[in-house]
Amino acid sequence: MNERLALSDEILLSVSKPERYIGGEVNSVVKDKDDVKVRFAFCFPDVYEIGMSHIGIQILYGLFNEMEDVWCERVYSPWTDLDLVMREKNIPLFTLESQDPVREFDFLGFTLQYELCYTNILQVLDLSGIPLKASDRTWDDPVVLGGGPCTYNPEPVTDFFDIFYIGEGETQYRNLFDTYIRAREEGVSREEFLKRCAQIPGLYVPSLYEVTYNDDFTIHAVTPVSADVPAVIEKELCTDLSNTYYPTKPVVPFIQVVQDRVVLEIMRGCIRGCRFCQAGQLYRPTRERDPKVLMQQAMELLDSTGHEEISLSSLSSSDYTGLKELVDFLIDECNKRHVNISLPSLRIDAFALDIMSKIQDIKKTSLTFAPEAGSQRMRDVINKGLTEEDILHGATEAFKGGWQKVKLYFMLGLPFETDEDILGIGDIANKIAAAYFEAVPKEERKSGSVDINVSTSFFVPKPFTPFQWAPMDVPEAFAEKAGLCKHGIRSQLNQKRIHYQWHETDQSMLEGVFARGDRRLNAVVLKAYENGCIYDAWSETYRHDIWMKTFEECGIDPTFYTTRVREDDEIFPWDHIDCGVSREFLLREWKNAQRSAVTPNCRERCSACGAGRYSCGCCPTNSNGDGGVCHS
Amino acid sequence: MIRVRIKFTKHGPIKYLGHLDVMRYFQKAIRRAHLDVKYSEGYHPHQLLGFAQPLGVGITSDGEYLDMTLNTLPGGGLQGVLQALNDVMHEGIEVIKIMELTDTKDKAMTQVAAAAYTVRFREGHAPASGWEEALVNFCTADTINIMKRSKKGEKETDIKPMIHEVLIMDDTICLILTSGNEGGLRPELLLHAFLQSRGLEATPATLIVHRLDTYQEGVDEEGRYFEPLIPDGSKFYREDPLILYAKGS
Ligand code: SF4
């Protein structure tokens, strides 16, 4: 462990949770900086407990550190208390492993997991002493790089990044590092290096593209500055997950973090094309990891970490074809080891209930359903293939098995929503309660009774989804809809058994602005940061008033990005990024939504979304098959 | 089934781990070491571990204790347990002793009676010279009433009976203070009270505290005494408290 900490005892004893800043966790990697050619600082721009829970960083951290000439370290946003101290005392931001200043590194890579982390990116750059704007940087500064889901539309933060990496990280980083090492050896300029990077598949160098606007501020064109820069940047992906690197010695935090367990990544992508869901489109095609490989990884991971819990990660575990085989193995192995299994929400059916009864205390755990919308018509609009029948049947079976707690997730503000759809939420919750009273005779209702928790969030249209054309509701409409939903619930017979909670709207609005934002927003992000905004994803630190004032100062109307109706042929700020799924497909799906027409999932029938070109996973063009998934 | 007690040290940056995190750390380490430790029953089994006395954040130690129950011993017996743990230990935490507990009444948590510390003032925090005599005077008073938090809230308490040794040598204050479940005296509390009595401010960073060892109480023909929770032959007899400034030593 590094005895030499960047922060003095005085500071560490005065801030909350000093363990966030000392590094040295089990399995963290320390190398000799003189033995490596590339020093990479990997940043999740949020507090340690959130950032340490992210599997993506663990993967790339492990992968990079396997490379002999690379040393990857971690850095997170200092919490607001330390932030103040560092500014006051002029302490440069440091990485956890070496405790060296970030500014000394070759690369500073950010993962952009949600839009509301943008001011934290500026915080990290600022505290590191790195010029906020890419155009002001020299070879004395690290190359600043962004990856993660938000980089599919990184336009609101292009000013602050030298490079974006579009897609899955396992494929091109080595190429990037070699390009970097060569460029430094040859002594070429930073600009020349970035130009070379633009030739690497998946790398987007925003300074090499020019954006022109129409009079109404919609995009006229996004054009590369020279002919040798590719006009479209296509995402990277791993075609064979079973043979893709996965870390078996992840860093084990000292403090309790959000994801304090072994995580097995069983699958990437999702066969279901729910029309509001960005992940469902971005990670196509669906690719599975061989259960045999996962079993091996599970044991190695438990051995190397000592975690007391293991969990499966995927977008939709019920669709993983090897689930039974894997879970049977895990139940057996984990029983021996006294390790808990936590399964992400499965679709509730006989199989799921059987597994759940083996690994959880039924009385204490909730059944989770995510119908997302209150009426069948609305579920058809969003292409959520979950019917009321499915839910009631699943719930009834579960009630008979002893469960009493139900969680229901819905969205408000979906396109083409009517009052009936919203009132339907109360309806379905009531029917579930009724199903309980029917399934469980009075004398068997031992402790308490059925307990239904309904929660609604506000729909935010995301790029690269069929709803990228959809107008978002104004905050006032959200509040009204939440009120209506509440009224709908309160007028039900079993309303005493139903609890309702909804999420705040202001942050959803800001998320909506950035999700479909353009380069004009760079100025707003910068100004908001200068005005004091930071940790916008935290409701206790989010300052809506400052954001609104900042939009005004910058002369930008946020509703341009949220509530505006977009034409079918509008050029979007993110159209020069290719996420694998074609715009034609998304538009087709947008039209299908307007007709409430359901589109089958990838296993039922291929809808030729465009991702078939990768010839892997669930796509019919995959000649190798993907481990037992059948295609028609 | 066999119950064992280990003694471990805590040094370096790992001193910033709070008590709960040290517990979590050991639970994971015990799994990594593949020790056949006993678990509780139920859906969320947990290891049956018992820590002697929580250590405050920022304090280093040479004498922390942990009891655990094993179903079976690994090859190498007790030393095998110690070795297996040290093989997966983190820099800064080292297991230095192990013993078998034969009496079921032996529980580290309830046995703790006192603890020994060294305390120094962090650079820039030492009071003006002459504080040594003042501290001796402060501690030799018949009663030392301070506001002290207990399970029942804050109230004025005489801490004098909890002071067993105050020995000042150069810049270091060696303390032996009552410790344990039923209420003890933390070194910071004593010294902050002292500083306050002289009108000085204390912050969480004023003192550098190190725990030397944690003691249980015993009695033999010579009287009542303290000894380490894994006895090593050394005994400290509790008569009147020893309060001394060893000037120029
Ligand atoms: S099931 Fe629907 S919401 Fe869930 S990941 Fe797949 S597409 Fe997205």
Ligand code: SF4
């Ligand atoms: S090409 Fe067909 S099977 Fe493949 S992801 Fe697209 S819709 Fe699904």
